[in-house]
Amino acid sequence: VAQAAVLVREDRPGDPRLVAYLTPTAHQPIPTTDLRQHLATHLPDYMLPTAYITLDAFPLTPNGKLDRRALPAPDYATHTEGGRAPRTPREELLCTLFAEVLGTDTVTIDDDFFTLGGHSLLATKLVSRIRTVLDTELAIRQLFEAPTVARLAGVLDSSAAARGRLVAAPRPARVPLSHAQQRLWFLQHLEGPSDAYNVPISLDLTGDLDQEALRLALADVVDRHESLRTVVVEDGSGAAHQVVLGREQTRVPLAVERVASDAEVDARMRRAAGYVFDLASEIPLRATLFAVGEEGVTDRWALLLLTHHIASDAWSRGILIRDLVAAYAARTTTGRAPDLAPLPVQYADYSLWQRD
Numbered sequence: 001v002a003q004a005a006v007l008v009r010e011d012r013p014g015d016p017r018l019v020a021y022l023t024p025t026a027h028q029p030i031p032t033t034d035l036r037q038h039l040a041t042h043l044p045d046y047m048l049p050t051a052y053i054t055l056d057a058f059p060l061t062p063n064g065k066l067d068r069r070a071l072p073a074p075d076y077a078t079h080t081e082g083g084r085a086p087r088t089p090r091e092e093l094l095c096t097l098f099a100e101v102l103g104t105d106t107v108t109i110d111d112d113f114f115t116l117g118g119h120s121l122l123a124t125k126l127v128s129r130i131r132t133v134l135d136t137e138l139a140i141r142q143l144f145e146a147p148t149v150a151r152l153a154g155v156l157d158s159s160a161a162a163r164g165r166l167v168a169a170p171r172p173a174r175v176p177l178s179h180a181q182q183r184l185w186f187l188q189h190l191e192g193p194s195d196a197y198n199v200p201i202s203l204d205l206t207g208d209l210d211q212e213a214l215r216l217a218l219a220d221v222v223d224r225h226e227s228l229r230t231v232v233v234e235d236g237s238g239a240a241h242q243v244v245l246g247r248e249q250t251r252v253p254l255a256v257e258r259v260a261s262d263a264e265v266d267a268r269m270r271r272a273a274g275y276v277f278d279l280a281s282e283i284p285l286r287a288t289l290f291a292v293g294e295e296g297v298t299d300r301w302a303l304l305l306l307t308h309h310i311a312s313d314a315w316s317r318g319i320l321i322r323d324l325v326a327a328y329a330a331r332t333t334t335g336r337a338p339d340l341a342p343l344p345v346q347y348a349d350y351s352l353w354q355r356d
Contacts, residue, residue, distance in 0.1 A: 001025065001030060005021045018119070021071055023054070027056075045144055048119075086109055101118070110148055111149070118147075167349070168346070177351060195273070195274045199312050201320065202269060203305070207299055209298075216327075219247070230243065230284070252285055252286065259292055265292060284310055284312070287306070
């Protein structure tokens with residue numbers, strides 16, 4: 001390798017990926033498979049590029065600097081040549097899950113998950129789907145070690161009874177980040193502070209609204225889900241870990257703004273959704289309530305719940321809304337917190353299990 005550059009590309013909205021661009025020495029081909037395996041022995045998974053693109057030369061600006069905009073987008077393969085069809089029901093189901101997560105039509109049992117464009121965030125999603133559908137435990141590192149359906153099916157067959165299920169575990173002094181959290185932390189530091197990983201949720205409300213009950217309901221939800229009251233702290237060496245704050249240390253920011261029209265709601269909501277979280281000092285959840293109409297006659301509201309992707313995803317949004325509705329109903333009818341069964345595990349338990 002004569003030259004190398006690694007960029008964060010977001011060719012599909014909400015799907016940032018590391019892409020490596022390489023130029024060879026003496027026009028010799030670069031074996032990207034060997035390079036990927038070599039880097040995997042020296043770098044954590046969240047720092048591994050998703051795609052490797054070999055160029056004869058890097059495009060340059062008139063000033064002689066790398067022209068990032070002229071670098072080509074990766075063309076992820078849809079399948080490998082000569083891949084075999086699934087031979088067992090388990091392999092057939094795994095092929096379906098691989099294709100579902102990767103957003104492709106078909107996957108053979110010999111296709112490499114990462115060659116097809118998978119990365120640690122998608123790997124976490126795939127592992128979660130496998131655990132749910134197959135009712136089995138699987139560590140993300142096992143997917144990195146066995147990235148094809150054929151190999152992964154063998155791993156699941158041989159270790160079905162060897163690994164314990166995910167349960168609440170004693171907490172060490174420092175709880176590590178999950179692989180997905182580590183990747184997001186790395187990307188945010190690489191790109192600098194931004195709102196790129198915000199997850200906004202917009203709710204339209206009508207009728208009378210009890211703002212104090214809403215504040216208490218938000219606190220109830222944060223009390224229930226540790227990930228929503230977690231900050232990320234770096235030690236002296238730069239290694240990051242989670243710190244779960246107690247309820248007494250946590251206050252969900254809830255701003256209330258009055259707006260005159262729906263157009264103003266949209267503009268204010270876009271501005272509020274652009275908030276940049278400081279994950280080291282504030283919880284990854286904040287709320288903005290917009291009162292629509294004139295003072296004293298409000299019966300329409302718009303609620304923006306803004307979370308950071310390090311604490312939530314598309315699937316967990318439904319849980320957040322469900323629990324907030326239950327908490328608000330309890331606060332307005334009984335004046336107390338909702339009577340919900342305790343969660344059997346928290347996200348920190350998953351991080352510990354994943355890193356085990």
